[in-house]
Amino acid sequence: MSSKVVVIGGGVIGSSIAYFLRLSDPTVSVTVIERDPTYARSSSALSAASIRQQFSTPLSIQMSLFGIEFLRSIGERLEVDGARPSIDLHEGGYLFLATPAGLATLRDNHALQKRLGADISLLDTQELQTRFPWLNTEDLAAGAYGESGEGWFDGYGLVQALRKKAQALGARYIAADVTDVQRTGNRVTHVQTANGERFACDVVVNAAGAWSRKVAQMVGIDLPVYARRRSIFNVTSPAKLERCPLLIDPGGVYFRPEGQSFICGTSPSADNDPDDLPLDEVDHALFDDVIWPALAHRVPQFEALRVQNCWSGYYEYNVLDQNAVIGYHPDVANCLFANGFSGHGLQQGPATGRGISELILHGRYTTLDLGSLSFTRVLENRPIVEKNVV
Template structure:
């Protein structure tokens, strides 16, 4: 019997699911993606810093990054360049730690190595020798990924998923789902803001920052909120050789971007409100990023902001990991709440959800730890490495 799957949200996660599901579907099956913003100007995948790392505290996140890296490497451009179709650049993440942070960072590195991650660790003296432009006197530890980390073009990756899905007859339509219509224990249709109605057999909530609103229409509450994150593009007049993707001991993120740098920091909890307008918060740069980076990297005292933008994290307020699997009505599935690492993990999530829908279980990588049922059982999997 043929199946019609409605995917709510066509960003990085929704389009990845459409890409893998359309490849695995049986003859007669249909996939329809409903996307509220087909320009993707406001999509998290377009507004992301689009980096990928293997250094996580949750083993499953490490494995998702490993598959994500290999998937992106396999995407060759017209010239046959590996990773060229998604703008993949390899550069390791360097995590810096003070004395009080060293033990947890070392434990994470050991756990990552057990999963095949290549990591090089540094003493403060070794850090100073390797990165002479950086002040290290307050540091006790450093760890850098030696392979399989870097950055990519988030928009290009999302469009690659979309084009592959459409080539396999997935249909994309513009619309905003405002209600899911139920009959007994199942959803039978999605109602759009223009009043139109789309019937389906399975419904996947990949609405990102707006996924909680979709879930509430069937009486399901998920702890996913839209949290604003500002990214600054800055310039420095002094060339800095061998610059990694840096996670400072303060939590500030900075990476190269051609002749500039991208930098960001998580706002403090009291000002990190839901659904803030997507206007860049320049106070973060003036009050936190610039003074901290100027201390860490003396040349950064001359940093100049060239431009800035803001996008939403689909933030899981409970344990910072994605919610993936069936929830509520029998034919309702969610893939949301990845808290900033959804795009780098989108290939693994897309593949996994496609397996779940077509085969009834996971085959390649067991995503069951991400099941929304953990919200009821209390068996949370807290991700410490959220930036």
């Protein structure tokens, strides 16, 4: 068993790992090194903070089923000194829409989701009109709607609650930038920070999010995870959309309620998605040329809307297959990875933290087997194809 664990990155992934480790075995020393304790630029705080089971791969569905179970019970799980955190979980559902060209895929995904226990309904156009009368269905064939277990929440609140609970359980948090990971043979021995501190470790976990590729390079490992900027727009509109879910249009534009307004966004085209774009800039052209026209087409009331606020955050984007890389590296015996979630980190964080803690403490997964997400698939170029990428 490993007695000293150093986790690089203290966002939702890193803090979930620290929480589950200390919860499962209080004798394990856990040090979390987080470069920005304010989380001002972290994906955990800047994302659209949502959860769904509407994936096309069994493991992603199962991870998010545990995710919603965790979020629903966060008050009891993460209580500290009698104070129970709240993340304002709103199970408003996802609504994936499909044109006739996408109908077969939607049906196949729905069948898999139902078989694994997700509460998803497949709605034809008449049912869509009945439930969501504000929706333009003229070019649609169907929609898949999460009746429960899907929705949105306070991502910043989640990372703070996990961090505080991990600290209460005895995890130590260090505010510093990692500058070197020292390796001897097939083992990492120390992690060094910018202020010269060195932390000895039996196990090191790379949970550095959008900066994980740089950390991997310090160990001499090529990780295919890059920082890809995603812009989010907060818009106001006179539209009154009853029972509004998080809606994903067939072209990839999404929107959801945010108080009395809405937030929306989409991924840029593959030929216009470079790495490491500055977070203090927003892709306004993407809103004008792609997002607004799609919103106005799908919801006619959105013809009249105004951008109230906007910001950018990073996806830690796995260019192999947009799925996470989780587990030990086969060439570095004590180096674990939890990276490349490509927009799914918040919802898959609890399952990842539990799984990584099991690997460290028991040498194997004891609950949900995350083995298919191992680094080996990267080395062997075996992508996992996910059809529901947002």
